[in-house]
Structure formats: C-alpha cells, structure tokens
Amino acid sequence: MTRGIYELTESFRIAFGQIRANAMRSVLTALGVIIGIVAVTLMGTAINGIDIGFNRSLALLGDDVLYVQRWPWRRVPDWWNYVNRPAIQVEQAERLNRIFEATPGSLLEVAVPVGARGTNVKAGDVKLGGVMLFGTNSDYSRIVTAEVAAGRLFTEFEANAGRSVCVLGSGVAENLFPGRPALGQTVDIRGQHFSVVGVLAKQGEFLGLFSFDNQIIVPLNAMRKLWGNRMDLQLRVKVTDKTKLTQAEEELTGAMRRVRGQLPAERDNFSINQQQAFKEQLDPVKTGIAVAGLFITGLSLFVGAIGIMNITFVSVKERTKEIGTRKALGARRRTILLQFLIEAVSICLIGGAVGLAITYVTCLGISGALPELPVEFSGSLMIVSMAVSILTGVISGFAPALGASRLDPVEALRYE
Amino acid sequence: MIAPLPPVATARSYRPPGSLVIRIEGVTKLYRMGAETVHALRGVNVEIRRNEYLAIMGPSGSGKSTLMNMLGCLDTPTGGRYDFNGKNVAHMVDDELAEIRNREIGFVFQTFNLLPRSDALHNVELPLVYAGVGPAERRERALEALKNVGLGDRVHHKPNELSGGQRQRVAIARALVNRPSILLADEPTGNLDSRTGEEIMALFEQLYDQGNTIIVVTHEEDIARHARRIVRLRDGLIERDERPGA
Structure with a gap:
C-alpha cells in the first residue's frame, strides 16, 4: 500500500520532470486538449444556457395554470378542424367557477x-x-x-x-x-x-x-x-x-364540455394548453442541439487525445533504455504502466485546467457584454470537464503505457 | 565442480565462501532468429557462494551476456534449473523476477544507465522507491551508499555534472543501496579510461572486503584478474572454472 503511494509520487515526479524537460512539445500537445476542452465546455455552457432560458420562459407562463383557448400551442396540420371552433366566452369562466365549487375535491x-x-x-x-x-x-x-x-x-x-x-x-x-x-x-x-x-x-x-x-x-x-x-x-x-396536472386537465376538459353543452360523440371544440406542452415540443429540439453540439466539439477533443497518444508513444520510444534500467532496478509492470499513464493524464489535466480557465473568462466576457444571455458557468461543468480530461489521458495513454510495461528488460536495456 | 580453496595471496584478501546463493544446473537458452535457432547456452552448471568475487569471461558470442541476463533474472532459461537463494526462479513471471532483481541483485552497467534528469541522490534512491521504503529512510540510506563510494560531496549533482568514474560510482551506490545478495557488473570499466577503470576496480576490491558478493562480466583479461575466480565460457559452455592467485 505505502509502496503504491511512493511509486505514485515517483510517477508524478517523473511526469512533471518530463513535461518541464520537453516544455515546447508538452505545450503543443496540451494545446490540442485545451482547444478540445474549451470547445466542449463552451458548448456545455451554451446548452446549459439554452436550458435555463427555456425554463425561465416557461416559468413566466406559470406551472400551475391551464390555458383554455381555441387553438392548441402546437402546429396543427388540420387547421380546418380548429378554425370554426366557437369563441371562448367570459360567462364560461363564471360557469366553470360554479362547477369547480360544486365539485367536491376539485x-x-x-x-x-x-x-x-x-x-x-x-x-x-x-x-x-x-x-x-x-x-x-x-x-x-x-x-x-x-x-x-x-x-x-x-x-x-x-x-x-x-x-x-x-x-x-x-x-x-x-x-x-x-x-x-x-x-x-x-x-x-x-x-x-x-x-x-x-x-x-x-x-x-x-x-x-x-x-x-x-x-x-x-x-x-x-x-x-x-x-x-x-x-x-x-x-x-x-x-x-x-403535481396532478394531468388529472386536473381531464377534470377541466369535462367541466368545459359541460359548459359548452357538448354531446359525448363530439370532439372537444376547445384546447387546453399548459407549459408542459411547450416543454414536450422543445425538449427534442434541446436534446438535438445538445447531442449534435457535443458530438462536433467532442471531435476536437478526440483530435487532442490522438495528440496525447502520439506523444506518449514517442516518450516510450525515447526512454526505452530508461524503462529497461528501471525494470532492472525492480520496477514492476504496473509501475511502468502507471508512470506513463500519469504522464499522459498530467498533460491532459494541465490542458483541461487551462481550457476551463479560458472558458470561464469567455463566459465572464459574454455575460458582461450581453447580460440578457443566460450564460452559466457551473461547478458541475467544472467537475465534468476535469473528469473528461482525466479520462482522455487514461484512454489515450493506455496503449503506449501498456506497451512500455510489457517491454522485455533485456531488449529494452540493449536499445540505443 | 568446486576447486579446493587456493592458498591466500599476500597482496589481496580472500574471504571464505559462505552459503550458496546461485545454483545453475544444465541451463540452456535458445533464441529463434527467423528460421534459425541459436543455442546461446548449451547446458551450463555453476554454483556461486556468498563472499565470492567472480569474473565471467569469454569472447563475443560465447553466451556470456546471455548467462549474465540469466544470473540477473532479466531473462529466464529455456531449460534447466536456476535456484537463487534456494528459490527456483526459472519459471517465475515478470513481476516476481522484478521483485528478485529489486531485493537480491545490484546491477552495474557499462553505460552507467543513470536517469539524466535526476541528481545522484535520487538515482540512488530509486531501487528503494520500488522496494517501498519511506522517504526519510530512503534518503538516509542513499546518502550512506554515496558516502561509501566516495561521493558524499556530490549528492546533488546531475549525471552530466559528474565525470565518467563518478557516474559509475553513483551506479555502484545505486546497486548496493538495497543490500543485495550479489553485485552484478557488466563490463563496468568498458566506457572508462584505464586509470579510472583501475579506480573502479579498486573500489570493487574494497566492496569485496566489506563483505559483498561480486560478479563481473568482462572480456578484458586485466579486469578479470582482479577476481578470485574466473569462469570462462566458449560456445555456450563453461570452458574453464579457475581460481588464479594461488
């Protein structure tokens, strides 16, 4: 257990020594991750903002109010079924109120x-x-x-x-x-x-x-x-x-049909609208934007991950002899694996942190310039993007690190 | 197999051999190079005891390097038996061998193989990191090991700030820091001028006197002469096992 901790600190020490020694290369590699993280987090912020905007707008309608109208809040292809509906009358409100009062548990x-x-x-x-x-x-x-x-x-x-x-x-x-x-x-x-x-x-x-x-x-x-x-x-x-909007809507439909004197066979000649209907219409749009946006921005992160993988392969190749020496001194497979994984993850974490900082500043700039836009830089976004950074490092560093850990010590020592 | 103990020379000390550390019995090693099979070792028998100072000699292609890799647990034999301190290591897996290398064997390489960006102290600490020794004890033991090879005042120098002889001393300190059963040196003077080489050999002499068991692999007669026992290989077999200085 303690050995694991010592090996871990040793791995971090090597990783940061390596990054410092190859500063230019590390910066360029991290740049790929930075761009990826900025793209993804800005997209996340935008999606978050759209969501907040939707919810703010819907709250204006009231979440406990049903709207009785001639037209529904959605596109109707069969408009001719609606256009001849009778107008809503003021008196109908009074008659509805009398029905509500007369209905126990309304x-x-x-x-x-x-x-x-x-x-x-x-x-x-x-x-x-x-x-x-x-x-x-x-x-x-x-x-x-x-x-x-x-x-x-x-x-x-x-x-x-x-x-x-x-x-x-x-x-x-x-x-x-x-x-x-x-x-x-x-x-x-x-x-x-x-x-x-x-x-x-x-x-x-x-x-x-x-x-x-x-x-x-x-x-x-x-x-x-x-x-x-x-x-x-x-x-x-x-x-x-x-919480019982659906039942309330059913009750209202019944009451309204009574007020209108509709026969059982007749279709409703009015529509009952609520904010939920908007939500149902808007949710697929929102999801579509989110999926497409995250996919496209995810591609840039993917390119960054390839950069990390590439640099880790180069790093392993360059230090084959060092790997041989470490193995001769008693480093086990998982020690070598950990060393290169941590190197990849460290670059990703640095890239992720810088990317987040850029996103944060950008968000501040946007909300400063356009206070109307609901731009929200959330803590969860921060945690998620750091987790994504670590995951990127682990995934892209794994193949080269595994290769390093499986090197034959004799051949690695002979490598020039 | 073991020759009777030679008479004590005046110029150098002989220490009586102790318990058996290494026993190799009928060890063979095959390499497949494309369609061809190379017999690097064809059935080698050797016993090495504590307190021995042994040189393995032979021309290139004699199987000398293969035997050294085997002795150092960097490689496993194709056939035969290899007991290290009574444990058969012939069929151990990678990580078990790493454990043996870490605790029982101190390597000294021809090219020193120091980590270029770490100072002498950290280079010497490395085997202790892999052994799970805590930072304070690590530092203390590494300092002591460096002092023992005469580098007590160079602990914070990086390898490129040290001379060749000093680098090899760091490597020797690193090899000994975990108190291994054997010190295994592969052409330790190969990259040094002859005067520095003699200094390193003098250090080996001193380490032997302090109670270390030393195996030197070399093709130089001058270097091998320092050892108390010389094992000569040819074509994958032991040609002679001699004890000069008698």
Whole structure:
C-alpha cells in the first residue's frame, strides 16, 4: 500500500520532470486538449444556457395554470378542424367557477377570463406601438406570475365596474415615463385615459420571441367598452396541486364540455394548453442541439487525445533504455504502466485546467457584454470537464503505457 | 565442480565462501532468429557462494551476456534449473523476477544507465522507491551508499555534472543501496579510461572486503584478474572454472 503511494509520487515526479524537460512539445500537445476542452465546455455552457432560458420562459407562463383557448400551442396540420371552433366566452369562466365549487375535491381552483390584443398607447407626447393589452378581472391576482413592483392590481369593484385603471409591465412603464415613477400617471388607450395603479416587476422575454414586460393589464369590462368582443379571449385556470396536472386537465376538459353543452360523440371544440406542452415540443429540439453540439466539439477533443497518444508513444520510444534500467532496478509492470499513464493524464489535466480557465473568462466576457444571455458557468461543468480530461489521458495513454510495461528488460536495456 | 580453496595471496584478501546463493544446473537458452535457432547456452552448471568475487569471461558470442541476463533474472532459461537463494526462479513471471532483481541483485552497467534528469541522490534512491521504503529512510540510506563510494560531496549533482568514474560510482551506490545478495557488473570499466577503470576496480576490491558478493562480466583479461575466480565460457559452455592467485 505505502509502496503504491511512493511509486505514485515517483510517477508524478517523473511526469512533471518530463513535461518541464520537453516544455515546447508538452505545450503543443496540451494545446490540442485545451482547444478540445474549451470547445466542449463552451458548448456545455451554451446548452446549459439554452436550458435555463427555456425554463425561465416557461416559468413566466406559470406551472400551475391551464390555458383554455381555441387553438392548441402546437402546429396543427388540420387547421380546418380548429378554425370554426366557437369563441371562448367570459360567462364560461363564471360557469366553470360554479362547477369547480360544486365539485367536491376539485383539482381546479379558479378560472379567470383574459382578453388579449395588441394596441398603441400614448402618454403625453410619448407614443408606444405594439403593446400587449390584457383585460381581466380581479381573480387575476391569483394566477399572476409577476411580482407587483409598485402600487397594486385593480380591485373587484374596479374590475366589475370597468373602471379606467391599468397596471403596466416594467418595459411599458420605462418607455412611457422614462426616469420618473409611472404610478398615478395617465395612459391614453384608444382615446380613453387610464390611470396607472400598479407597475409589474421585470419579467424578461419569452424564448426571445416577445417581452412579458411589454404589457398593460386593464379590467376586462373596461377593455370591452373599447373593443367589444374584438379580442382574443382565453380562460386561465389555476390548479390546486401542480403535481396532478394531468388529472386536473381531464377534470377541466369535462367541466368545459359541460359548459359548452357538448354531446359525448363530439370532439372537444376547445384546447387546453399548459407549459408542459411547450416543454414536450422543445425538449427534442434541446436534446438535438445538445447531442449534435457535443458530438462536433467532442471531435476536437478526440483530435487532442490522438495528440496525447502520439506523444506518449514517442516518450516510450525515447526512454526505452530508461524503462529497461528501471525494470532492472525492480520496477514492476504496473509501475511502468502507471508512470506513463500519469504522464499522459498530467498533460491532459494541465490542458483541461487551462481550457476551463479560458472558458470561464469567455463566459465572464459574454455575460458582461450581453447580460440578457443566460450564460452559466457551473461547478458541475467544472467537475465534468476535469473528469473528461482525466479520462482522455487514461484512454489515450493506455496503449503506449501498456506497451512500455510489457517491454522485455533485456531488449529494452540493449536499445540505443 | 568446486576447486579446493587456493592458498591466500599476500597482496589481496580472500574471504571464505559462505552459503550458496546461485545454483545453475544444465541451463540452456535458445533464441529463434527467423528460421534459425541459436543455442546461446548449451547446458551450463555453476554454483556461486556468498563472499565470492567472480569474473565471467569469454569472447563475443560465447553466451556470456546471455548467462549474465540469466544470473540477473532479466531473462529466464529455456531449460534447466536456476535456484537463487534456494528459490527456483526459472519459471517465475515478470513481476516476481522484478521483485528478485529489486531485493537480491545490484546491477552495474557499462553505460552507467543513470536517469539524466535526476541528481545522484535520487538515482540512488530509486531501487528503494520500488522496494517501498519511506522517504526519510530512503534518503538516509542513499546518502550512506554515496558516502561509501566516495561521493558524499556530490549528492546533488546531475549525471552530466559528474565525470565518467563518478557516474559509475553513483551506479555502484545505486546497486548496493538495497543490500543485495550479489553485485552484478557488466563490463563496468568498458566506457572508462584505464586509470579510472583501475579506480573502479579498486573500489570493487574494497566492496569485496566489506563483505559483498561480486560478479563481473568482462572480456578484458586485466579486469578479470582482479577476481578470485574466473569462469570462462566458449560456445555456450563453461570452458574453464579457475581460481588464479594461488
């Protein structure tokens, strides 16, 4: 046991002596590993970032909210089956809520009607186009995913009365009232003056497609005064237990069919969406990117590994006589094997550490320059890439090291 | 087989032979070189005892090197029996032979075979590393071995900072550091000028007096004369086994 430790320290001593003695050669060989590790870890970081971005976006939808809509959140090749579906009605939310209350042990808590449409708004001289306007009632406070940064959401009274009050997304607030508090100001929506009662905290973009901060929330009744039914209406239903989303969805389907008075033979004339559906759509894409990316960057690491193998073969050849001497002095096979393995692993570890440092600095640079990008340099990435470095060294060093350990001492001593 | 003990010479000491270290019985070695089979050893019998100072001589092709590799447990015989300290090593595997080489045999090579990037001390410590001796004891024993060959003031010199004679002294210290049963030297003066060679042979004389068992393989009559016993090989057989100085 102690002998093993002494042999190990001797092996490290030889390895670092060897690397120092052949500095140029070692640096060039390590460069292959450095490039490989940088490529793989940057790819890993990017994949990690994509994952984080996806999850952040999905969290904005709420993981305990089901969306009842005319269209599903996926591409439908048979669009003609959907286009004639009846519109969602505000009253259906109230009827759903009555069913929820009447159902003992219901997994559904509350249904909230949300009308949506794009519009232009104005505040003083500042005009803002392409704002998402949401109309809803006071139950919205139970499903909202954003924090209220200032003020409040509107009350039940304001909602029912259709009062001209609004809650601004952080982006809208900044754009309309740069450098001053939006609370208490007035926003002009289609000629109607809405007073700002609340501002939401910053939420970010959804998959880079649109910003959740670019929204204004008003009472649905106020919105209907301006547009009537010319809006996209959906029902958002909060579930009581998010671990039972599937059952909740089934219950909601049944309730909605009752509300719609659908016959048993009829197909659902509505869709129930949830963030899980997005995940299912996006996961294969994510996996595809990860597999392809890691494979391609893995190739560069493979080239680095070949370099290590080559240099270890050269090292064994050069030191054949030394191997013979060591064997004559009592080095056993595994001692010689270990010596050359450690030499290969040492170069890989140095390459891996330098590569990681480069990746780390690159990540810092990227997140400094583009703070929007979810670049994450994780500890697990560090451990994994060091493990990969060691593995690369062991795999690429094994064949030459084994050859060295099996050399015939007589022939090795005779080698010039 | 063993000749009667020769009378004691005035100029040099003779120590009475001790227990049997090496017994070789009917050892043969075949090499296959392509289609041809070379009989390097054709049935060699030899016994070597503790406290002997023995030279193995012979022209090239006599089987001298093969016998030395065999004695040094670097190679195994094709046929016959080889007992080292009562253990048959003829059929041992690589790692078992490495163990014997490490503990029982001290090698001295013609080309010194020192590790070029290690200092004298670390070169001498090496057999102790493979023997599993701890760092403190290793250092102490290596220093002592270097002092014993007259290099106590050169322990941190690298081989390229030492003269040929000094390098061979380091090699001898390395060979003796693990207190082996035999010191096996292959043409130890082959790469040295004659004066330095004589110094090394004088050191061997001194080591013999200190109680080491020495086997020198050489083709030089002058070198062999230092030994107390000369085994002459020819064509893979022992031609003569003589004890000069009588």
